[in-house]
Amino acid sequence: FPSQFMENLVFNEKVLNLITIKPKHLPKINKNFVNKIKKYQYYYISCWILRQIFYLQLDQNFHRQTINSDQELFLLESKLFKNLYREDLKPEFSEIESFGHLVDSNYGSNYYGYL
Secondary structure (H helix, E strand, C coil), X not given: CHHHHHHHHCCCHXXXXXXXXXXXXXXXXXXXXXXXXXXXXXXXXXXXXXXXXXXXXXXXXXXXXXXXXHHHHHHHHHHHHHHHHCCCCCHHHCCHHHCHHHHCCCCCCCCCCCC
C-alpha cells in the first residue's frame, strides 16, 4: 500500500512540495521538474498496465501447462516477456520466484482474473 499510495501522489504538485520540504532559504521544488513528472504520468500508468497483462498471461499459462523444471518455467516467462515487450528477458531480471502465490490452491488461475 505505501508504495502505491506514493506512486499516485507523486503526480500532485501540492504533495510534491510537502514531501520535498527544504530550508526556507532554498526555493520550492522546481516547476519544470514537476511538469516533467506530470508528463510521464501516462507512460508510468501504461507500463503498470502492461506489467499486469504480463502477469495475467504468466498466471494463465502457468496453470494451463505442466511445468517440470525451473528452466521450463523460465522459458515460459521468457516467451511471454518477448511476446509482450519485444525484448529478451535476462535471467537476472526474472521475477517468477516472487510469485509463489500463483501456485497457491486458494488462487488457482484466478489471481489476475480481475483483468
